[in-house]
Structure formats: structure tokens, C-alpha cells
Amino acid sequence: MSLELSSIYIKELIDELYKRLSDKGVKHIIINGYTKISKSFRFSRNKIDLLKEVLSHKIVLGLSNGKGIYVSTLSDFTVDLDEYVETLINTLNRLKSEIEYSPPENGREIYEIIPGGYDDKILQSENVMNFLDKVLSGVPEEVKLSGSIHLNKVKHMIKTSYDVEGEYKRTYYILNLRVFKDKDITYPLNRVGSSFKKQSPEPILEEISKSLENMDYYNKIEEGRYNILFSPLAFANILHYVGSMFSGAEIYSNLSPFSGRLGESITEHDIDIYDDPREEGSPSAIPFDEEGVPRKKVYFVKNGALKSYALNNVYGKLLGLKTTGHAGIDSPYPKSLIFKLGDTTTTLDELLTSLKDAILINNLWYTRFSNYREGVFSTLQRDIGLYIKDGSFNGGFKGARINLSINELLQNIRIMSKENIWTKPWDVDIPSKLGYVLVENVKITTGV
Amino acid sequence: MVGYRDVVEYSIDYGLSKNLDMIISRFQASNKKIIELLNGKEILERIDRDSGIGIRVINNSIHVHTSLNVPSIEVVKRKIDEVYSITTNLDSNKFTNVEVLETESKDVTYVLKEDKAFLDYENDLLEFIRGLDARISRYKELEVVSRYFKIIYTDEEKYVVTSEGSRIYSRIPRLLIIYYLTGKAEGRFISKSGMVGLSGGLGALNYTQFEEDIMNDLKAMHSIIFESINPPEGELNIVVGNEVAGIIAHEAVGHPSEADRILGFEGAQAGESYLNEDSIDETIGSSQVTVIDDPTFPSMYGFYLYDDEGIPSKRRFLIERGIVKEFLHNRLTGYLMGTNSNGSARSESFRDEPLVRMGVTFFEPGDYELEELIREARYGLYIKSFTEWNIDDLRVNQRYVGFEAYLIDGGEISHPVKYPVIETNTYDLLSSLIGRSKEIRMYPGICGKGDPMQLVPVSFGGPHLLFERIRILRR
Numbered sequence: 067m068s069l070e071l072s073s074i075y076i077k078e079l080i081d082e083l084y085k086r087l088s089d090k091g092v093k094h095i096i097i098n099g100y101t102k103i104s105k106s107f108r109f110s111r112n113k114i115d116l117l118k119e120v121l122s123h124k125i126v127l128g129l130s131n132g133k134g135i136y137v138s139t140l141s142d143f144t145v146d147l148d149e150y151v152e153t154l155i156n157t158l159n160r161l162k163s164e165i166e167y168s169p170p171e172n173g174r175e176i177y178e179i180i181p182g183g184y185d186d187k188i189l190q191s192e193n194v195m196n197f198l199d200k201v202l203s204g205v206p207e208e209v210k211l212s213g214s215i216h217l218n219k220v221k222h223m224i225k226t227s228y229d230v231e232g233e234y235k236r237t238y239y240i241l242n243l244r245v246f247k248d249k250d251i252t253y254p255l256n257r258v259g260s261s262f263k264k265q266s267p268e269p270i271l272e273e274i275s276k277s278l279e280n281m282d283y284y285n286k287i288e289e290g291r292y293n294i295l296f297s298p299l300a301f302a303n304i305l306h307y308v309g310s311m312f313s314g315a316e317i318y319s320n321l322s323p324f325s326g327r328l329g330e331s332i333t334e335h336d337i338d339i340y341d342d343p344r345e346e347g348s349p350s351a352i353p354f355d356e357e358g359v360p361r362k363k364v365y366f367v368k369n370g371a372l373k374s375y376a377l378n379n380v381y382g383k384l385l386g387l388k389t390t391g392h393a394g395i396d397s398p399y400p401k402s403l404i405f406k407l408g409d410t411t412t413t414l415d416e417l418l419t420s421l422k423d424a425i426l427i428n429n430l431w432y433t434r435f436s437n438y439r440e441g442v443f444s445t446l447q448r449d450i451g452l453y454i455k456d457g458s459f460n461g462g463f464k465g466a467r468i469n470l471s472i473n474e475l476l477q478n479i480r481i482m483s484k485e486n487i488w489t490k491p492w493d494v495d496i497p498s499k500l501g502y503v504l505v506e507n508v509k510i511t512t513g514v
Numbered sequence: 515m516v517g518y519r520d521v522v523e524y525s526i527d528y529g530l531s532k533n534l535d536m537i538i539s540r541f542q543a544s545n546k547k548i549i550e551l552l553n554g555k556e557i558l559e560r561i562d563r564d565s566g567i568g569i570r571v572i573n574n575s576i577h578v579h580t581s582l583n584v585p586s587i588e589v590v591k592r593k594i595d596e597v598y599s600i601t602t603n604l605d606s607n608k609f610t611n612v613e614v615l616e617t618e619s620k621d622v623t624y625v626l627k628e629d630k631a632f633l634d635y636e637n638d639l640l641e642f643i644r645g646l647d648a649r650i651s652r653y654k655e656l657e658v659v660s661r662y663f664k665i666i667y668t669d670e671e672k673y674v675v676t677s678e679g680s681r682i683y684s685r686i687p688r689l690l691i692i693y694y695l696t697g698k699a700e701g702r703f704i705s706k707s708g709m710v711g712l713s714g715g716l717g718a719l720n721y722t723q724f725e726e727d728i729m730n731d732l733k734a735m736h737s738i739i740f741e742s743i744n745p746p747e748g749e750l751n752i753v754v755g756n757e758v759a760g761i762i763a764h765e766a767v768g769h770p771s772e773a774d775r776i777l778g779f780e781g782a783q784a785g786e787s788y789l790n791e792d793s794i795d796e797t798i799g800s801s802q803v804t805v806i807d808d809p810t811f812p813s814m815y816g817f818y819l820y821d822d823e824g825i826p827s828k829r830r831f832l833i834e835r836g837i838v839k840e841f842l843h844n845r846l847t848g849y850l851m852g853t854n855s856n857g858s859a860r861s862e863s864f865r866d867e868p869l870v871r872m873g874v875t876f877f878e879p880g881d882y883e884l885e886e887l888i889r890e891a892r893y894g895l896y897i898k899s900f901t902e903w904n905i906d907d908l909r910v911n912q913r914y915v916g917f918e919a920y921l922i923d924g925g926e927i928s929h930p931v932k933y934p935v936i937e938t939n940t941y942d943l944l945s946s947l948i949g950r951s952k953e954i955r956m957y958p959g960i961c962g963k964g965d966p967m968q969l970v971p972v973s974f975g976g977p978h979l980l981f982e983r984i985r986i987l988r989r
Contacts, residue, residue: 111778114609118580119578120580121584123584134559135558137559137560138560139564142543142545142566143565145563153561163556198608212782213781216965216966396560397558431904434903435901436989513906
């Protein structure tokens, strides 16, 4: 379609809002403008059931006169600007916050597109239609595919009272697919990245074909303790919740098992978890955050020790630390999570061959906590799992519910495969890059 | 600048001039105010204003949803031209062929009035919460190290126009209060979250009940750390509270009754269902199981009167006396299953295509008093509230972890128990329901579905329920 990231209107609006707020004497001003175009292709049972396009603009403001910060999001462009600004000023003047606010360091201009983070042609529908044609017509007749492909193009601009200005563009795609051999026997396939052009149907069809080799037989797994090999997609689901608990907001609110543990060793294993906008293929190639702070590689966990939280300016100050470039003006969060385990050289094949008695979990969902502060949760198998006996797959299973705590998980991780991919499960927000991860001695219950 | 109403009307006229088979244009706006308090102090205030147009088109059996928040006739015209071009040029054999049945056109305006409008009375609510926070901070039995409250007020406005001539304007204010409490004792932490929600004004907020719920949570937190014993394991008779009944109604009956899941549209997203197209009139539970979805209760958080395709909502009997009676439909799934929509199409924002959603889902109440159910249970557990829960892709294998929970011994409530886990499947659970209490209570929820995930306000609840021989584990 013809609409592009035309941001003239948003740029003008940012300037106009800045001028009006400045004229009203607001001391600290942050104005972000976003223009986003998304295209989605949703399919079920081998047919496309929805084409979807979204053209959306958004302004995100942060205002402060020195106590607290007031945030507003504006994506209603019929709004009367006089009235809107008056509401902002009135609310700002009524703020009862006791939190001291001062802006981040000032004086930067950031006009950068992270190399590899932007594909100008990502929205070309023909590429996706061709891809879908080949995949949907290329699977065996007895197999049904459901899923979606999302293509996104984003432009982000910022103007602040502390002389930080900038803009960047980025693109990302999400391919989310499930293979149905029948209603009960399913396999997931998920990829995310900055450019869809490297996605070709052949490896996808090959993976589907390979998955079918192990989908002939399944039973209900017995309850007990297992060594589990998590696929990247399955482990990314848990990793999302681990990563969310690095957020300064969760730490400060005492809702994280990592509260008060900065600098401590949180696992005896050589685990690194970090966020890096320049990691190859990242769908989160974001050079600055919503406060205009440049984003760089930040280790949350390095060599098993808790090195940093994900912080914005406000939560950085509340915790006596500095922002790490993870604003949300109101709440910080990791934009991506890259998981490393030691100096990984073991391939997936080698890892599988080394396993005498284990199970493979391909996908998880409904991760829910009974105790946030201690990180106690359960999560449920989605799609077929496979028994691994003496280095080979040995039939499938369903019905596994994993009972864990974050601390137990971090202690029981053993090894990760060398190959890693970017992935993002359907029901979580943070994309992750990782390989297959082995966790030992995990309690499984089954619902019957 | 033109207003969105004009753009909506134009989009219908222009779509009809292009001979599109069906077009539904929807203006959707929300004005939101969010206030967060941590340990009695305000840590955030924010206002979000969001509005735009979502246009659903079906042409040549191809389904397209396009949306924008640029109030421009020129841009809308271009969008509809693009949709026309796509739907006439692409091979419809590659698409799920969808149509919709004609419906009677309606011209309706409904505005849910606020008894004590939030924006006029928010200071009263804040004062109440600060008072409650102070009371929690003085709680002697347990050190509550973190007290977090989030108030979310949303004023949602919709104007839905269909190519058949329906014009539905609605405005619904909603309030949701989310809380998280974290307690500390003997080197261990315990946490509990909860929600209070309603549609309409603060006049509908039961402050006394809110305070009682929080104080009960505190008592349960204290009990779990200091008093509770491990629950017995194995098959036990259990009485579950209104909140647990509600989550079972929502997860094990409401979701699987959504026709888009049954047809596989959510296969890679929110999942499918143990029900299939032929399940109507099948027996799925005991004669005690009647589960209803009825979005027309005005003060419920999941309230609405017309859906996002201009169809009136109504009371739907999903299961009646153990027999599957009705699925939840939008106009597309209704057509595909040879029936009419029953007003279940809802979207989170203008950006999103309306999906089949629940509104207010609950177990029908019975004739018993709670005490009678406890007596009838003889030995087992009373699980009043829950914390962690999950359910599988087909809505069969499910788990609810009790929070406030007690042993039932000799037909009486006895000792508090620690985190009893109901881990069972839908067939066993629904077949085991043998008694329902008279009183009913509803709870708010935020329900996720679709791709990208859309969150919509819902309610769920029920009476106390007595199940026999349900599998219980320890956490």
C-alpha cells in the first residue's frame, strides 16, 4: 500500500506542543512522536482469514516542574490543543508527588538508524503473499497451518527541554505459526527480526517436515521430575517474565525476586542476560529511549551475577542509580533479552546426543505467578513435547505443567545449544535471542 | 479538520459506491486517567487520549480490517480504494471465504450515566485508598513491605455504522483498581494481587466490600506464613468461592464457547476449544452446570449493550443444565456456522478487528446457603480465593491455586491450608458439580485474545460451588 512514514504532521505537532508548554513555563518537557504502519496477514487451516493494516500516530509526553513526572499519551488528533494543554498544565500543577525530578544529562542529538535495523521495503505485501503461497501450498495435505505474519515500520522522534533531540526508523516482523496434524497434535514455529526479506519458505517447510517425523504418537506425560530441554520459543516465554522482573518499577515496588540483590551472584552458572539494540537481526533496534537516552549494551546478569536493573530516569533516581536507557517515561522495561550460557560450543545435535533421559518442551503459555516477590510460578506446555531417550527422540507427550521458581530455574540451568534465534511467544512482549536450554530436575504435574 | 463522525459516514457512503459487499466503520475513542500509589504516595499520574477509525470490509469473500487515526476524508478514501483493489485483485480461493447475514438496521444511542462521576469524585477515592493504605501499613500481624494501587479510569466512546444502515453510538465509563500487596515474615515474602472494577460512576463502588477483601487478603497472607497447614492431597470434595467459580466460568466454559476458536481462527494465538461445531446439545457437565454470558448488567466491568458490529448483546446460555446450548458469535462466525451473531464482537481499540469475546460470564446461582454446601462437603476444602492459574490450548487441562483456603472437617470450616492446588480437567470438573449457593458475586477481569493481543474488560463470577472428588495437589 502507498502510505509511508510521513511524519510531517507529527513533527509539527511536537513543535507546537513544545512551544505551548514552554510558554506556559513547564520546566522539564519530553515529547516523543511515533508514526507506525503495520500490516498483518492472519491465516487459519491453510487459508488466509484476515488482511489487516494499521496507520497510527502517537505522542508521548513527560512533564515535570521538579516534583514527580506527569505522563500523557495522545493519539486522538481531533483533540482541541488549547483544551489539551490546559488539562496538562492543570494536572501538572496539582501533582502531589514527592519524588524529586531532574532530567537526564542534556545536550545530545541522535539521528541514527542502527545498521540492519531498518528495511525500507518491509511492507511490500507481494513478498509475504508469495511466502504464504509457498508455505500454505507446500505442506502435506493432512497438515493444517494457522498463524500470522506481522510487518511493522516505526518512526520515532523526540524533542526535550534538556536539548536532546533525535529521530530514527526501525522495522520488525513477527512470524507466528502452528502446525496442526490434528486438533491435539501441534507444533509451533516462531521467528522475529528486523527484516522479513531473509525469510524464505524452504527452511520453514523443512522444519515443518522435520517436526512431522515426531508427531505420530503421543501420550499424557507422567507426573514427576524431569530434565527438560526447552526450545528457544518455550524458554523465551519464561525469560520474558525473568526480564520483566529486572524492571526498576518491579524492583522498587518489591514485586521482584531480584529486589535488593544488585551485585549478588544469582546463579552459580555462567549465565549472561543482556539487552543490546545492536545485536544482529534485533527486532528492537532502538537507538534511544523515551527520554532520549542513548541505548547501549546493558548486562542485567553477567557471569551469574546481577549487574543492572532496567531503569529510566525516575526509577534510576529512586533506586540511587542511573538510567540504563530503558524508558518508558513512566515505567522502564527491557526492549530485548539475549541469553547466553557460558562459552557455548555445543550444537543442538551434540546436546541431544548427550541426553540419556530428558524431555523436549517446544512451547509454553499461561505463565502465572502465585508469589511475585519470590518468583514462584507455573507454566503450561503448548504443542507436542518429545521424550528423549539415549540421545534420540522417543515419542511425544502432552499435558505437562511446569512448577518452578525463578531462583530454582537459575540454579538448575545446565547448558544451551550453540545455534540461537530471535523469537517472541504470542502471549509475551519482549523478544529474545537464545538457543535450546537444558534445565534439570523440574517438577511436572499434569491436570489429571 | 473534519470530525470522525463525518469520516465514518463518508467511509460507508464511499464503500457502498464501490459496491463493497459489506462495510462496518467504527469510531472508537478512549480517554483514560491512570493514578499509581505506592506505600501511600502518588508515584504516577497519566492521561491517555486515543481515537481513530477501524473499518471492516468483506468483499469477494475476503476479509480486511484497516484502521487509522488521521481524521481525513482523503486518507480514508485512499484506504478504501486500496482495500477495494486488494479484494478484487487477489485470488479469493486463498482466503477463508466469509460473508455475513443481513441484519435489521438500528439507530441507537446509549450512554451509561455515572452516578458520582470519577473525574468529579476522584479525590474521594484517593482519600479512601490512602486511608486503606494507612490501615494496611498498621496491620500488626504481618509487615506489609509494599502496597501498590493502580487506578485506571476509562471513558470509552464508540460510533458504529454498518453498510445496512445501523448507527450505534455508545459511551461507557469504566473504573478498574488493581492492587498488589507484598508481606514479609521470618525471612520469607508473600504477595497477593486483586482487582475491583465497574462500569458507571463511583456510586457503584462498594467501598466496604473493597476494604473487607483487602483485609481478608492480609489475614490470608498472615495465615499462609504462620498458621496454615499443608492441604490433604488426592480426590476431595471442595467448595469454591465466587471468585474461583468466576475464573472457572471464564476459562473452562466462556473461552471454549467462542466460535472463532471453534473454527480455528485463533489456532496460533489464543488457542482452540474442546468444543466443535457439532457440540450444541451435547452433555458436558452435571445438571447443576448452567453458565451464562450476559453483558447487559449496567454496573459490571464487562458491560455493553451493542457490539462492535452493531448487534445487540443479550443473555446467552452457554451451558444449561449441563448441556451445551449456544456459542458466542460475531457476524462472520455466525455466517460460517449457519446462524446469527449474538452480539459478541468486541475490539480493544480502533486499531483492532472485532473478535468474538465474552462480556459477563457466570455460573447460575442455586438454592443453598454456603453453610449448607460446607456441611454437604463433610470433609474436604473450602477454597475462597485463588492466585496462580492456567489452562491448556483446548481449555481442558487446568489449574487454580487457592489463596484463602480452609480444611472442611465434619461439615465445618476448620484450619487454614496453604496453597491447595486444584489441578483437573474440564470434563471431570463440570461433571462433579453437585451444589450451588444462592448468593452471587462478580469480579472484573482483563481478557487477552487476538494477534497482536487485544485486551478487553470482562466480568466473571458465580455463587459458591460444591464439587465432589476433585484432584488436589500441594504447591
